[in-house]
Amino acid sequence: MADKEKMTLILFSGEMDKALSAFNIAIGGASAGMEVTIFFTFWGLNVIKKNEGSSKSKGVMRNMLNLMNRGGAKRLPLSKFHMAGVGKAMMLGLMKDINFPQVDELLSMAKELGVKFIACTNTMGMMGISKEAFIPEVDSFAGVATYIADARESKINLFI
Amino acid sequence: MKADVTIDCIGLYCPMPIVNTAKKVKEMGAGQVLEIIADDEGIKQDMPNWARMTGNEFLGIEEDNGKYHVFVKKKPQ
Numbered sequence: 729m730a731d732k733e734k735m736t737l738i739l740f741s742g743e744m745d746k747a748l749s750a751f752n753i754a755i756g757g758a759s760a761g762m763e764v765t766i767f768f769t770f771w772g773l774n775v776i777k778k779n780e781g782s783s784k785s786k787g788v789m790r791n792m793l794n795l796m797n798r799g800g801a802k803r804l805p806l807s808k809f810h811m812a813g814v815g816k817a818m819m820l821g822l823m824k825d826i827n828f829p830q831v832d833e834l835l836s837m838a839k840e841l842g843v844k845f846i847a848c849t850n851t852m853g854m855m856g857i858s859k860e861a862f863i864p865e866v867d868s869f870a871g872v873a874t875y876i877a878d879a880r881e882s883k884i885n886l887f888i
Numbered sequence: 889m890k891a892d893v894t895i896d897c898i899g900l901y902c903p904m905p906i907v908n909t910a911k912k913v914k915e916m917g918a919g920q921v922l923e924i925i926a927d928d929e930g931i932k933q934d935m936p937n938w939a940r941m942t943g944n945e946f947l948g949i950e951e952d953n954g955k956y957h958v959f960v961k962k963k964p965q
Contacts, residue, residue, distance in 0.1 A: 759910035
């Protein structure tokens with residue numbers, strides 16, 4: 729079989745709207761027969777965290793950060809007009825109105841279509857997030873060399 | 889136009905009609921024709937582009953009261 733064309737996305741942001749865009753593009757690529765990889769780094773790691781609880785880690789600072797920065801596909805804020813959750817609730821209402829899937833649904837759909845999820849070990853270490861904090865859909869844990877190896881062969885490469 | 893298989897994507901927005909099309913075409917036999925019924929205008933450009941990328945044949949669109957009937961022929965193996 730001929731090599732598939734590749735798409736590589738970096739999801740740096742941890743907001744619901746940006747995650748929706750990223751998964752939308754990933755799903756579009758996978759549906760067009762591309763091999764798609766999403767690298768989750770910094771706040772983007774929140775998108776692939778479990779929805780329950782917060783992760784334990786070493787030190788007061790990291791524990792505080794993890795308590796405030798819990799993540800989980802269902803708990804992401806909006807990048808604009810979040811308004812302590814009121815704006816997000818309204819946006820979810822609008823989405824429901826037109827049958828638009830939520831982040832966790834798009835995430836499962838991407839997975840079904842074979843999109844690969846890679847979590848960045850550098851930011852995990854810095855922020856004190858353990859592997860156990862993530863959902864089982866994460867395929868692997870890697871760093872910049874893995875991203876470069878994928879990105880240099882990719883026709884589409886986006887930083888979101 | 890006559891189709892072998894029809895899928896209903898009324899009320900669905902990007903990327904769902906494309907995802908459903910890709911899934912259905914995978915199940916179909918070579919040379920069979922799929923009809924996609926949708927009401928998101930984006931499909932008018934999305935479907936010819938999807939077909940071009942995947943090597944399937946875009947046969948045309950029929951518009952009828954805000955509904956788009958899109959026809960795609962699956963490529964030979």
